[in-house]
Amino acid sequence: IAGITQAPTSQILAAGRRMTLRCTQDMRHNAMYWYRQDLGLGLRLIHYSNTAGTTGKGEVPDGYSVSRANTDDFPLTLASAVPSQTSVYFCASSPSSATGELFFGEGSRLTVL
Amino acid sequence: GESVGLHLPTLSVQEGDNSIINCAYSNSASDYFIWYKQESGKGPQFIIDIRSNMDKRQGQRVTVLLNKTVKHLSLQIAATQPGDSAVYFCAERKSNFGNEKLTFGTGTRLTIIP
Numbered sequence: 001i002a003g004i005t006q007a008p009t010s011q012i013l014a015a016g017r018r019m020t021l022r023c024t025q026d027m028r029h030n031a032m033y034w035y036r037q038d039l040g041l042g043l044r045l046i047h048y049s050n051t052a053g054t055t056g057k058g059e060v061p062d063g064y065s066v067s068r069a070n071t072d073d074f075p076l077t078l079a080s081a082v083p084s085q086t087s088v089y090f091c092a093s094s095p096s097s098a099t100g101e102l103f104f105g106e107g108s109r110l111t112v113l
Numbered sequence: 114g115e116s117v118g119l120h121l122p123t124l125s126v127q128e129g130d131n132s133i134i135n136c137a138y139s140n141s142a143s144d145y146f147i148w149y150k151q152e153s154g155k156g157p158q159f160i161i162d163i164r165s166n167m168d169k170r171q172g173q174r175v176t177v178l179l180n181k182t183v184k185h186l187s188l189q190i191a192a193t194q195p196g197d198s199a200v201y202f203c204a205e206r207k208s209n210f211g212n213e214k215l216t217f218g219t220g221t222r223l224t225i226i227p
Contacts, residue, residue: 004156033214035217040219041219042202042217042218042220043157043202044217045215048214058214059214059216090156090157092156100146100147100159100162100204100206100215101147101159101162102157102159102215103159104156104157104158105156106154106155106156107154107155107156
């Protein structure tokens with residue numbers, strides 16, 4: 001079934017550790033996004049990529065980095081995790097950056113202790 | 114109702130009744146609006162969108178109304194079913210030229226009473 005795959009589904013991490021959340025899509029979508037979801041704050045954009053080879057900063061980019069080496073993969077890296085990065089992370093894609101119809105993965109729940 | 118920035122936690126509706134979920138937006142430059150549905154433990158799912166040159170758009174059992182004068186957006190769900198229980202998010206975007214990203218509201222939880 002076509003869609004977005006995120007891994008891991010859930011992770012507990014010690015503060016200061018490095019962590020990469022993986023995201024792969026098989027829909028050949030140009031645009032990809034990373035959001036974090038916190039109770040009472042909705043979804044906030046961390047980083048995005050309009051097309052392979054380009055990335056941009058969203059609303060809350062500090063402490064996170066991304067790369068887009070090819071169309072399908074868009075990993076999110078926390079270089080040195082902090083407790084405030086405890087959240088549910090959603091990867092999404094869309095055929096182009098012009099559309100608001102995003103296709104979301106199932107999420108990765110990250111707990112930083 | 115929900116606002117992009119203001120949270121109305123829960124709306125309870127009897128099964129079979131119509132549901133209306135409201136959203137107030139503050140950015141008068143926004144010209145594109147979207148509703149998403151998020152079921153427990155899953156990612157958000159696109160429901161319907163509307164551009165600012167329209168005031169109403171209908172989908173399957175859903176209708177979105179846009180009132181630009183008062184900067185208000187609503188999602189109407191006809192004949193609600195148990196499967197409609199979810200958190201509903203409105204989102205806005207300033208333009209559709211590719212570089213402006215969606216801003217999501219904080220969500221409204223819709224609970225269907227059997």
